[in-house]
Amino acid sequence: MKLLYIIGIWAYTLLIKLFSLFNPKAKLFIKGRKNIFNIIAQKINPAEKHIWFHFASLGEFEQGRPVLEKIKNLYPAKKIIITFFSPSGYEIRKNYALADVFYLPIDTPGNAKRFISSINPEMAIFTKYEFWHFYFKELKDQGIPLYVISGIFRESQAFFKWYGNFYRNILKSVTYFFVQNKESENLLKSIGLNNVTISGDTRFDRVYENAQSPKALPLIESFIGNSPTLICGSTWPEDEKILSALSEKYPNWKFIIAPHEIHESHIESIEKQFSVNNVRFSIFSSSNQTPNAEHQTLIVDNIGMLSSLYQYGKVAYIGGGFGIGIHNTLEAAAFGLPVIFGPKYDKFQEAKDLIDIGAAESISSTIDLINAFEDFLENKDAADQAKRYVADKKGATNQIISMITKSHQP
Structure with missing residues (x-):
């Protein structure tokens, strides 16, 4: 199985190289890792100890960010290193002020040994998922504590199958698991891993904090005026097709669409779908024009504004539910927005919870x-239910920090 894992890693890398010839994300994936160890050597002193945070992508960064920032606040002299697997995380957060940020080199024995030697971590913290065999083994071999925070596991994963011994051994390298729910705890214990506690999901802390002091967006305020507004976050073409019909039925509402992909062909597709009175955000931000009151749909053609946009909405639509799964519902719920999403939400406990409480x-x-x-136009309690749900679930960060610092003083 180890040999198959190695073959799989190299096959994946080869495919990414092929895709990089015509796919911008794949190109960034390859380009960002070129000469990665020379880049690290220019910025990092291996004689100094560091705290290493790894995130798959941007969503996991926002999820683990409360823990990172709490550690930095408690130990300001500590140096932090962040790695990302995906370009969508690295490219947005590569200039993050509290840490040095790099792409994670591909998981091979040589890369794992060289990378860990280069950054000299005193602990490693992985958020939610991504379990890399050689990195985890190297950390264990060197006696470096490894924590998984906001972990979530499902019975369908290879760890819990009859053929999953290789994958179970990867998990045995983890010092401690902080998981989101009882199911995850039970699954880990079923394979003999008792170093686990239910701490909840640190995303609740992050979105709650964001909702308490959101960034004001004057151009958004000008666009909305006094109109009720639907915020459409992380949408895909399948979402936009049905949303356009809603905008036609409710011309008195404003629609703000922040698509998941902002390449030109996608933006043009949205403009065609919302053919009446649409406008791009970049037109206003580059020229300081005041939005025309007749504009109904604002297309946000940049990345990074979405978490602040929800403060201006009455209802939210979350994209991705007609693809591999919905995006972040909690950012909207924290502002008291009831949320609507497509059918593929079964992997997201918070989505199930929000449905159960009518939010x-x-x-x-x-x-x-x-x-x-129309249900949410009539249901005045949904907004309060959504906001209360987030407030009641916060607190994971403090529990995680408390347990880590008891066992390992950074």
């Missing part, structure tokens, strides 16, 4: 969307 609805068609939207 979210899942839809599969345009008719479903219109019905869900």
Whole structure:
């Protein structure tokens, strides 16, 4: 199985190289790792100890960010290193002020040994998932504590299958697991891993903090005026097709669309879908024009504003539910927005919880969307339910910090 893992890693790398010839993300993936150890050597003194945080992508960064910032606040002299697997995380956060940020080299024995030697970590903290065999083994061999925070596990994963011994051994390198729910705890204990506690999801701390002091966006305020607004976050073409019908039915509402992908062809597609009175955010931000009151749809053609946009909404639509799965519902819920999303949400406990308390609805068609939207126009309690749900779930960060610092003083 180890040999198959190595073959899989190299096959994946080869495929990414091929895709990089025509795919911008794949190109960044390869380019960002070119001469990575020389880049690290220019910035990092291996004689100094560091705290290493790894995130798969931007979502995991926001999830683990409260723990990182709490550690930095408690130990300001400590040096922190962040690695990302995905370009969508690295490219947005590469200039993050509290840490040195790099791409994670591909998981091979040589890379793992060289990388850990280069950054000299006194501990490593991985958020939610990404379990790399050679990195985890090297950390264990060197006696470096490894923590997994906001972990979540499902019975369908290879760790819990009859053929999963190789993958179970990867988990045995983890010093301690901080998981989101009882199911995850039970699954880990079922394979003999008792070094686990239920701490919850640090995303609740992050989105709660964000909702308490959001960044003001004057151009958004000008666009909205006094109109009720639907915030459409991280949308894909499948989402936008049905949302356009809703905008036609409710011309008195403003629609703000922050798509997951902002390449030109996608933005042009949205403009065609919302053909009446749409405008790009970049037009206003570059020219300081005041939005025309007749504009109904604002297309946010940049990355990084979404978490602040929700403060201006009455209802939120979260994209991704017609693809591999929905994006972040909690950012909207923290501002008291009831949320609507597509049918693929089964891997997201918070989505199930929000549906159970009447603060979210899942839809599969345009008719479903219109019905869900109209339900929330009548249900005045949904906003309070959404906000209360987030407030009641916060606190994971302090629990994690307390347990880590008891066993290992940074």
